[in-house]
Amino acid sequence: MENAFGLIYTGDASMQLRELTFSRSVAAVPFGGRYRAIDFMLSDLVNTGIYNVGVIAQKNYHSLMDHLESGKEWDLHRKRDGLFVLPPFVTHDNTGAYRGTVDAIRSCLGYIRRSQQKYVVLMGSHTIYNTTYNEMLRAHIGSGADITIMYNREPDYDMNEQFDDLRLKLDEDGRVVDLALNPARPETELCSCDAFVMEKSLLEYLVEDAFAHARYDFMNDVLIPHVKDLNIRGWEYKGYVARLNSLNAFYRHNMALLDKAISRELFSHEHPIYTKIKDEFPARYVGEGSAVNSMIADGCIIEGRVENSILFRGVHVAPGAVVRNSIIMQASDIGEGSVLDHMILDKAVSVGARRTLSGHGSYPVILRKGSKV
Amino acid sequence: MPKKKIIAMLLAGGQGSRLGVLTKSMAKPAVPFGGKYRIIDFPLSNCVNSDIDTVGVLTQYEPLALNAYLGSGQPWDLDRMNGGVFVLPPYVSGSQGQWYSGTANAIYQNIPFIDQYEPEYVLILSGDHIYKMDYAKMLDFHIEKKADATIAVLTVPMEEASRFGIMNTDDEGRIVEFEEKPPVPKSNKASMGIYIFNWKILRPYLVADEADERSSHDFGKNIIPNLIGAGARLFAYNFSGYWKDVGTLKSLWEANMDLLGSKPEFRIADKEWRIYSKSPAMPPHYLSMDSNVKNSVVSEGCVVYGEVKNSVLFTGVHVDKGAKIIDSIVMPNAVIGEGATVTRAIIGEGAVVKAGAFVGAEKRPEDGEYDTKLTGDITLVANTVTVPEGKRVPVGMIVQ
Numbered sequence: 001m002e003n004a005f006g007l008i009y010t011g012d013a014s015m016q017l018r019e020l021t022f023s024r025s026v027a028a029v030p031f032g033g034r035y036r037a038i039d040f041m042l043s044d045l046v047n048t049g050i051y052n053v054g055v056i057a058q059k060n061y062h063s064l065m066d067h068l069e070s071g072k073e074w075d076l077h078r079k080r081d082g083l084f085v086l087p088p089f090v091t092h093d094n095t096g097a098y099r100g101t102v103d104a105i106r107s108c109l110g111y112i113r114r115s116q117q118k119y120v121v122l123m124g125s126h127t128i129y130n131t132t133y134n135e136m137l138r139a140h141i142g143s144g145a146d147i148t149i150m151y152n153r154e155p156d157y158d159m160n161e162q163f164d165d166l167r168l169k170l171d172e173d174g175r176v177v178d179l180a181l182n183p184a185r186p187e188t189e190l191c192s193c194d195a196f197v198m199e200k201s202l203l204e205y206l207v208e209d210a211f212a213h214a215r216y217d218f219m220n221d222v223l224i225p226h227v228k229d230l231n232i233r234g235w236e237y238k239g240y241v242a243r244l245n246s247l248n249a250f251y252r253h254n255m256a257l258l259d260k261a262i263s264r265e266l267f268s269h270e271h272p273i274y275t276k277i278k279d280e281f282p283a284r285y286v287g288e289g290s291a292v293n294s295m296i297a298d299g300c301i302i303e304g305r306v307e308n309s310i311l312f313r314g315v316h317v318a319p320g321a322v323v324r325n326s327i328i329m330q331a332s333d334i335g336e337g338s339v340l341d342h343m344i345l346d347k348a349v350s351v352g353a354r355r356t357l358s359g360h361g362s363y364p365v366i367l368r369k370g371s372k373v
Numbered sequence: 374m375p376k377k378k379i380i381a382m383l384l385a386g387g388q389g390s391r392l393g394v395l396t397k398s399m400a401k402p403a404v405p406f407g408g409k410y411r412i413i414d415f416p417l418s419n420c421v422n423s424d425i426d427t428v429g430v431l432t433q434y435e436p437l438a439l440n441a442y443l444g445s446g447q448p449w450d451l452d453r454m455n456g457g458v459f460v461l462p463p464y465v466s467g468s469q470g471q472w473y474s475g476t477a478n479a480i481y482q483n484i485p486f487i488d489q490y491e492p493e494y495v496l497i498l499s500g501d502h503i504y505k506m507d508y509a510k511m512l513d514f515h516i517e518k519k520a521d522a523t524i525a526v527l528t529v530p531m532e533e534a535s536r537f538g539i540m541n542t543d544d545e546g547r548i549v550e551f552e553e554k555p556p557v558p559k560s561n562k563a564s565m566g567i568y569i570f571n572w573k574i575l576r577p578y579l580v581a582d583e584a585d586e587r588s589s590h591d592f593g594k595n596i597i598p599n600l601i602g603a604g605a606r607l608f609a610y611n612f613s614g615y616w617k618d619v620g621t622l623k624s625l626w627e628a629n630m631d632l633l634g635s636k637p638e639f640r641i642a643d644k645e646w647r648i649y650s651k652s653p654a655m656p657p658h659y660l661s662m663d664s665n666v667k668n669s670v671v672s673e674g675c676v677v678y679g680e681v682k683n684s685v686l687f688t689g690v691h692v693d694k695g696a697k698i699i700d701s702i703v704m705p706n707a708v709i710g711e712g713a714t715v716t717r718a719i720i721g722e723g724a725v726v727k728a729g730a731f732v733g734a735e736k737r738p739e740d741g742e743y744d745t746k747l748t749g750d751i752t753l754v755a756n757t758v759t760v761p762e763g764k765r766v767p768v769g770m771i772v773q
Binding site for chain 2: 032033034072257258260263266267272273274275277279280281282283284285286287288289290291292293294295296297298299301303310311312
């Protein structure tokens with residue numbers, strides 16, 4: 001057990017995720033055949049030994065609540081601590097709509113105060129990786145830092161996908177000397193992984209202080225102005241990081257799972273990723289049905305051909321249908337003889353017989369949840 | 374404790390010795406089935422889907438795997454405030470203690486457990502069968518017939534009837550005679566080992582049977598004939614649908630094969646009647662560019678680089694390049710090495726078939742004589758065993 005609790009902010013959706021986040025928060029975006037983004041944050045915390053987790057819900061949080069339930073799938077259904085979903089609420093000094101991360105954190109100061117752990121791991125919900133925070137916590141305590149930011153190296157970063165892109169400049173000691181949010185020309189390849197460790201008392205102070213000065217954004221209004229007077233340090237994460245900051249990135253990071261090394265890292269045996277169980281029968285290959293270089297979840301029935309694709313739970317590919325380079329979400333149905341290439345099908349999309357749908361590697365086409373073609 | 378209308382008692386103590394080394398370190402109900410399930414998932418899911426929320430699981434033989442698997446009962450929604458799943462091993466009371474000496478004795482020893490709930494009815498199940506059944510309908514039938522006991526029966530082909538316990542009934546469905554494996558059967562209604570009793574009626578029979586030193590304390594041999602002899606109202610409840618005793622290696626293999634094809638003999642994927650199981654938290658399976666998977670069931674966590682035909686791969690199975698798996702079932706976390714071949718075989722949990730090995734190879738004179746009584750033409754590699762590189766394992770052999 002670590003002397004820390006987790007606080008996950010789920011309101012951080014990039015507009016460039018387009019239809020994916022029309023009806024859900026980025027935390028609830030499906031990823032990797034059977035998961036949602038938040039499964040990684042929750043599993044990382046639980047695998048660290050952190051069993052007190054607050055999830056700040058903002059808008060469109062119905063599908064998130066539906067997914068989390070009591071938290072039992074992550075072993076967070078506890079008498080002491082456990083999972084706390086913190087939806088927005090209206091009080092005399094709170095309108096229920098947050099003006100920014102500071103506002104959102106401030107609205108759950110009650111939860112933060114009641115939490116008995118000394119440290120907090122504050123996280124966003126669009127940055128996916130598989131790690132534990134034990135080492136980072138040790139480093140934070142050992143260095144005497146006020147705030148420790150987890151970062152990784154992002155040399156080839158697509159500026160068109162820029163979202164919450166916090167760049168760090170460090171001195172030789174690992175202390176942050178400059179922070180830049182969404183810079184036009186990044187001067188460093190060190191990029192925040194959206195995870196911050198600090199004492200909870202400092203978080204309480206910073207949030208109250210920013211709010212009192214009508215500042216509402218955690219990065220712009222809290223971190224950046226305090227670079228000089230607080231000891232902010234960086235902690236490098238060397239593993240694979242998937243930032244869901246655009247539809248293209250979403251497509252690319254899902255497809256990256258077809259790379260054995262990457263999928264081994266994100267789904268390591270020691271640190272399993274937990275998710276809601278659906279009790280589907282295993283996937284069935286029937287008749288001439290076949291698949292290559294693909295990731296296919298339980299409940300799928302494959303009667304056609306699948307290549308270089310990710311199929312979520314309960315997808316049906318009818319005889320003669322071909323699915324290539326595509327991401328097909330839960331319970332979608334591809335009709336007989338249809339051909340799909342570079343497509344993203346959101347949940348429960350139904351494609352009739354003999355349709356041809358095609359996007360391009362540089363611009364995958366998405367069909368909204370429940371669409372019928 | 375609040376009263377229950379009905380509770381279930383699941384007899385899970387059987388060794389399942391005909392499953393050979395597969396049950397060396399686990400009771401038969403814990404044996405994996407159908408890619409991601411274990412045999413006990415079927416009666417447990419049937420209970421939950423039939424609105425039975427209190428299940429006693431009677432264990433005796435190698436209970437560790439089963440206990441660990443059941444846990445709090447959460448995967449089956451049986452972690453309840455009032456009721457739930459209970460593991461009931463034999464215990465010592467005062468200076469006395471004994472193993473469960475028969476099916477009836479096992480229930481007898483747990484009379485205090487049942488009495489807590491003051492149930493009107495007790496459903497007795499075994500953990501040996503694969504089937505989907507609505508016990509609530511059977512209970513409706515039991516109540517409608519004003520029966521003292523109801524036994525679920527399956528119509529079997531007449532020529533096979535002498536392998537089963539056979540119920541001879543009158544026109545109304547009332548059981549007039551029970552014959553265990555009759556040489557010349559009078560009927561083809563075979564007992565499925567599923568009973569509903571009025572608890573008030575069964576209880577004194579269990580007590581009396583326990584006192585009878587000549588009794589073998591068995592439901593089929595003692596309790597049922599005694600009830601019939603005393604003129605009790607016993608009815609046969611006809612079940613139609615898939616039901617398979619997976620007590621032999623051959624039947625276990627066949628029942629897994631029944632899951633294949635576009636219209637499988639047994640359809641587990643049923644949204645109205647889900648079969649629940651404990652999830653191992655693994656990612657979706659991955660088929661590589663060179664893989665060739667046809668007509669098979671593949672579970673989460675599998676990674677396939679080779680060829681898989683007409684087979685069932687359980688969770689976390691690894692099939693290396695050039696390996697061939699045909700007409701086989703490969704249990705959780707087994708590894709099939711590069712270029713290895715597996716045909717008509719059962720590969721146990723965590724077993725490793727090293728590169729170039731051939732499991733289920735044609736028998737040659739130099740293989741000598743070995744016992745195939747349990748296996749027939751199925752080849753078996755026991756749990757966690759390693760088949761060395763390039764090793765030939767001929768048809769029907771057991772590697773342990």
